[in-house]
Amino acid sequence: MFALMDRFLKNDPISLQNDILDHVEYTMARSRFSFDDFEAYQALSHSVRDRLIERWHDTQIYFKRKDPKRIYFLSLEFLMGRSLSNSVINLGIRDQYAEALSQLGFEFEVLAEQEGDAALGNGGLARLSACQMDSLATLDYPAWGYGLRYQYGLFRQVIMDGFQHEQPDYWLNFGNPWEIERIHLTYPVKFYGSVEDETLNGEIYKVWIPGEMVEAVAYDNLIPGYGTRNTITLRLWAAKPSDQYDMESYNTGDYINAVVSRQKAESISSVLYPDDRSYQGKELRLKQQYFFVSASVQDIIRRFKDAHSNFDEFPEKVALQLNDTHPSLAIVEVMRILVDEEHLDWNKAWHIVCQIFSFTTHTVIAEGLEKIPVDLLGSLLPRHLQIMYEINFNFVEELKKKIGLDYNRLSRMSIVEEGAVKSIRSANLSIVCSHTVNGVSRAHLELIKANVFKDFYELWPQKFQYKTNGVTQRRWIVVSNPSLSSLISKWLGTEAWVRDVELLTGLREYAANPDLQLEWKMVRKVNKMRLAEYIEAMSGLKVSLDAMFDVQIKRIHEYKRQLLNILGIIHRYDCIKNMEKSDRRKVVPRVCIIGGKAAPGYEIAKKIIKLWHAVAEKINNDSDVGDLLKLVFIPDYNVSVAELVIPGADLSQHISTAGNEASGTGSMKFLMNGCLLLATEDGSTVEIIEEIGVDNMFLFGARVHDVPVLREKGVDLKVNLQFARVVRMVRDGYFGFKDYFKSLCDTVEVGKDFYLLGSDFGGYLEAQAAADKTFVDQEKWTRMSILSTAGSGRFSSDRTIEDYAKTWGIEPCRCPF
Ligand code: 26V
DSSP: OHHHHHTSOOOSHHHHHHHHHHIIIIISOOOTTOOOHHHHHHHHHHHHHHHHHHHHHHHHHHHHHHOOOEEEEEOSOEEEEOOHHHHHHHHTOHHHHHHHHHHHTOOHHHHHTTOOOEEESOSHHHHHHHHHHHHHHHTTOOEEEEEEOOSBOSOEEEEETTEEEEEOOBTTTTOOTTEEEEEEEEEEEEESOEEEEEEETTEEEEEEEOSEEEEEEEEEEEEEOSSSSOEEEEEEEEEEEOHHHHHHHHHTTOHHHHHHHHHHHHGGGTBOOOOSSOOOOOHHHHHHHHHHHHHHHHHHHHHHHHHOSSGGGHHHHEEEEEESSTTTHHHHHHHHIIIIISOOOHHHHHHHHHHHEEEEOOOOSGGGSOEEEHHHHHHHOHHHHHHHHHHHHHHHHHHHHHHOSOHHHHHHHOSEEOSSSOEEEHHHHHHHHOSEEEESSHHHHHHHHHTTTHHHHHHOGGGEEEOOOOBOHIIIIIITOHHHHHHHHHHHTOSGGGTOGGGGGGGGGGTTOHHHHHHHHHHHHHHHHHHHHHHHHHHOOOOOTTSEEEEEESOOOGGGTHHHHHHHHHHHHHHHHTSOGGGGGGSOOEEEEEEOOOOTTOHHHHHHHHHHHHHHHHHHTOTTTGGGEEEEEESSOOHHHHHHHGGGOSEEEEOOOTTSOSOOSHHHHHHHTTOEEEEESOTTHHHHHHHHOGGGSEEESOOTTHHHHHHHHOOOTTTOHHHHHHHHHHHTTTTSOHHHHHHHHHTTSTTTOTTOHHHHHHHHHHHHHHHHHHHHOHHHHHHHHHHHHHTOGGGBHHHHHHHHHHHHTOOOOOOOO
16 A cells, blocks of 8 residues: 555645646657647646546546545536636645746746636526535545537637628647546447337347447546545546448448548537527537537446446436536436336336436526427437427326316417427426426526426426525636735735635625734735736737726626616716716726627627727727726636736626526626625625625616516616717718618617616716716725625635536545545
């Protein structure tokens, strides 16, 4: 045993240096006497990866020995961002690496900047998955993440003349040291074909004869926990052509076509769909869903069978989490394997399925619910369609017994939608087959109970729960804001808050302490400087550090109301222009920062981006305005940009029309970093108010129950003169592009203003004015800032995961070495 322990890699700076140099020479094949920053980054990453692998092996062996109940987290999207800093911090060896590198003449920070983002997701849902993986590892849960290894992640956003253009994100170009290719860990995945009957020992079974087969190859990404040896697996599948299946075509002599069609297989995992709201019923998307689900389910069942001889224990050992409906085919795949391949009787298989799935929905609107056209499904997955029909038949029969022949309700609840295009409702399938349906905030649960899932809630009230989202403080404070992190530890007298985030409440008692206030302000100023440098390097614009940095970064969507922000800025500009020169001294200077991507096909969102640029062009070049108002667009917003922007923000905006944001997680990251929030009472903001108090943020706008009334009523623009005026300025071409912005202005006209920009405008301006007033009082502002961080503990993904663990029925399993 001691001999084995001796084999562990050492973490003193000299050993780390040697390891890095070995990787320069033997992995990168560069001379150890001459290598650049990028090569140093790669060698460094390989040396970190070696250490991850050691812990990962130990963890996996320990899990195997203990055989605890495991949680399998299925998600089509994971927004992991960069891995280097996060890994060394979780491993607890960041300082040692920094020292080792400085002796080699490199700076850790500089090398960390060499890493590109892993952007295998769109927005909130995807980053949430990444935060939850970090918490699962840190809290020692026996967990696996499963997803797709897209070759092209979320598109890169390039702004040309103020317009968004999309470019491919071929992120694997220079290799990826953070994954381990498991070339022998593959599963066949079948598509198309037909279903036939087969008789075995007097029983008739269904056999699916596929028309196409591809191979799923595992790529393991290692997720280290903080303050524990536990290191868990995020297994992403890549599609490769199947050798077994192709032999036939080679034998028939059509060599060229056979090779060409092999390449088609790889397209399944080639690209992430960039739209996060509308479903288009595309075959490739369905193929992606089934491909990753089938490989994952086969892997899960293989692992179970390695240790168990029959399926009775399956629900005691396996929990599957559906991250939205995208992986809902997993339900049917488990049924298919249990019935058709393991030859379990239907009822027994169904009983198992009903105990293992838990489903989380991330959307509020019916249009956001996924539908799969039956024709498409029947051709791609003929056996799955049969199984869905059977599940639905049984469900509807049961339902009739409970609710009688209420045909309207029966048809609303049916998994199969009979309409112009007959479709499968993935959400209905997920609800029927899961033991729990989770919302992502308390307000979200109330909404789904009252609207999209009302019928189901009335049928099974106990199934419906909520787990308020959270974000990991390891990435969103420790990695992204190291100076704030040290300051917090200094004042709390411990680093324990990194694992036990509730301890942050201990800051409350010092919120008015002048020494802490001074240090707090210093830290925030340095972060603002970093952001200002970035802005200047990116756009050439110099911004004043005395200005309030007001930030809105998130996907561009009408419901998130970036347009409200722009119209508010136009109003501010208009006021400055119409003011006496002497009064301008009283204006609180602002740097308004916005960033986010619009889905490539989302015209109105793209116009919002262009409008921002048009307004910025005018204001930033107006000498009457100077430093009083500056507009910055941060292009290609992603996780690593967020890590830079969030710590430098004074104020951040979360201003969706009430009832539209299921939770929102950006607000939680800002909150942790001591940024004040300007927000509507939507999603998780309701719970944030409870934690930090309404006086510590700037709240405005219609509440959920006001929205239908206001939509009905509309606003009188004669009363709402300020709003009418700013919209007119855009309409009349004050910022140019008059024709182009017409359709955008139309969206907020009386009677059409679905997201209620008009009715919320007055309240928005008041909230902004309150922020200005407070900013002048730096003592008050800093106290509110400290109280924001102090009250952010509840929004850690550690708490979210503890909530989920109860639902999943899992216990920690901590590797003891
Ligand atoms: C939908 C679609 C539909 C078309 C194909 C691609 C695609 C990809 C993702 C989605 C669902 C996106 C839903 C989402 O991100 N929701 C956000 O989830 C956050 C985490 O729960 C939550 O904080 C946000 O409020 C919610 O909008």
